[in-house]
Amino acid sequence: MTPLPKIAVALLHLPSEEWLPPDVSRLPAALRAQAEGFNPKRRQQFLAGRWLLAELLFNQANCPELPEIDTTDNGRPVFTGSGLPDFNISHSGEYIMVALSYGHRLGLDVEHIRPRNKLMALAKYSFSVEEYQWLMAQPESQQTDRFWQLWTLRESTLKLAAKGVWQMKQIRINPQQKWLSADFQPRLFGLTSRHDDIAWAIASDSLVENIELWQANGESPYLTMARVPCIYQFKTP
Numbered sequence: 001m002t003p004l005p006k007i008a009v010a011l012l013h014l015p016s017e018e019w020l021p022p023d024v025s026r027l028p029a030a031l032r033a034q035a036e037g038f039n040p041k042r043r044q045q046f047l048a049g050r051w052l053l054a055e056l057l058f059n060q061a062n063c064p065e066l067p068e069i070d071t072t073d074n075g076r077p078v079f080t081g082s083g084l085p086d087f088n089i090s091h092s093g094e095y096i097m098v099a100l101s102y103g104h105r106l107g108l109d110v111e112h113i114r115p116r117n118k119l120m121a122l123a124k125y126s127f128s129v130e131e132y133q134w135l136m137a138q139p140e141s142q143q144t145d146r147f148w149q150l151w152t153l154r155e156s157t158l159k160l161a162a163k164g165v166w167q168m169k170q171i172r173i174n175p176q177q178k179w180l181s182a183d184f185q186p187r188l189f190g191l192t193s194r195h196d197d198i199a200w201a202i203a204s205d206s207l208v209e210n211i212e213l214w215q216a217n218g219e220s221p222y223l224t225m226a227r228v229p230c231i232y233q234f235k236t237p
Helices: 029-035 040-061 119-126 129-137 140-160 165-170
Strands: 007-013 069-071 077-079 086-092 095-101 106-112 171-174 179-182 189-195 198-204 211-216 224-226 231-235
Touching: 007 040, 007 106, 007 198, 029 040, 040 086, 040 095, 040 211, 077 086, 086 140, 095 106, 095 198, 106 140, 119 129, 119 140, 129 140, 129 171, 140 165, 140 171, 140 179, 140 189, 140 198, 165 171
Parallel strands: 007 211, 086 106, 179 231
Antiparallel strands: 007 095, 069 077, 086 095, 106 198, 171 179, 189 198, 189 231, 211 224
């Protein structure tokens, strides 16, 4: 397979609760059979995420079928074959996102930007004092966006290292100086972005040099390249 760009990302907006991938020929028969045992919502998320991953891998490396996926002891999914990229899948509401990268590990989180009751109380509990104070100092009209920026950066860091949400307090972010650190991840790089009404972030153990963003509209089996929105980069101080 030919090398991928540093990171390739694909985004799918599910058009309805009943939608299923238009073409599952790149998904192994055993995986499709596995999905039949899920409830409708779980089946949609599972098949849509694997379909998007398979299409991105075909798009980037001409891989005709999604390789076998295993789950590590700490619950992180990985391809079992050698020479295959690291990947991550995330979903929020009607959005599903996948990311691929050769040569280093990554974590991905996407969140549908939406109002949430007691948002600042959650920030006070989950974030560091410095992050919370920075968030409180933002214009009220921007606080929701800024909250999800910090939240996705934290979630992607946890997914990078396959840690649980109870370890979120071990992550520290300085939004002004753009640095990011975690007790469990000595070398850490992150980026956050906003695309339409979603926020997303990628954490990696190596510097991210470039990103390709692809989209699927839910009606076509093909991915189309999209403009990468403004990205904010973070790194270990």
